[in-house]
Amino acid sequence: MSDKAYHGLLTSLPHIDSLFNSKITPISRYQLERRLSALSFDERKHLNMIEQIMHWDRTKNDADDAELIKFATRARSEVKSQVLRDLIDWRLDMRSVVAALRRKKAGEKAPTGPRWSFGTRYEFIRRNWSAPYFNLHFTFPWLPDVARYMEHDQSLEVEKALLEAVWEQLDRISTKERFSFEAVVIYLLRWNLVSRWTTYSSEIAIERFDQLVENALGDFASDLPH
DSSP: OOHHHHHHHHHTSOOOOOSTTOSSOSSOHHHHHHHHTTSOHHHHHHHHHHHHHHOGGGSOTTOOHHHHHHHHHHHHHHOOOHHHHHHHHHHHHHHHHHHHHHHHHTTOOOOOSSOOSSSSOHHHHHHTTTSGGGGOTTTSTTHHHHHHHHHTTOHHHHHHHHHHHHHHHHHHHHTTOSSSHHHHHHHHHHHHHHHHHHHHHHHHHHHHHHHHHHHHHGGGGGGSOO
């Protein structure tokens, strides 16, 4: 697409102003897909691959780590934009760090496999397994907070911290990318974050409501029809 075409596509999309203040996505997935149909075949292919890398919930549930690493390696090699390659590396490194935190919390030792995770930091993490935050808290300033929330089993706070970290990273990139394929990718990834958060917060609200109802009913709950 030309710069003019990117301009037309991006200006046709509603502005995404906030993550945690959003109640719904600013545009439905169906409508978004219709707008994105203006992209070329290769652009759609790369966009879908990047989306899968950034959001593993769109991959097969039964895909093991080896398959995911293989897919990520192939997808990254097809992306020509250095901006997007750097973003992919950052996101995969983030996943590796979070996975390492969970392993360490579970009392596991440093991984021994030649390639146990994604991104560029897995070997560094293995060498610094015993160090606080794997010596990566300056690279990933959100890491101490996530580790603390994880240690206290505060899953909602972990989710919020990770979503916010990705959102801020996209913000940093967006200041340099206005009307380009990279800007389209950033918009889709922001949309995904809002979709994930609004869905997640809705599920939390339902769980809290059910718990309140159960607490209010007490022993009468068992007498209710199912």
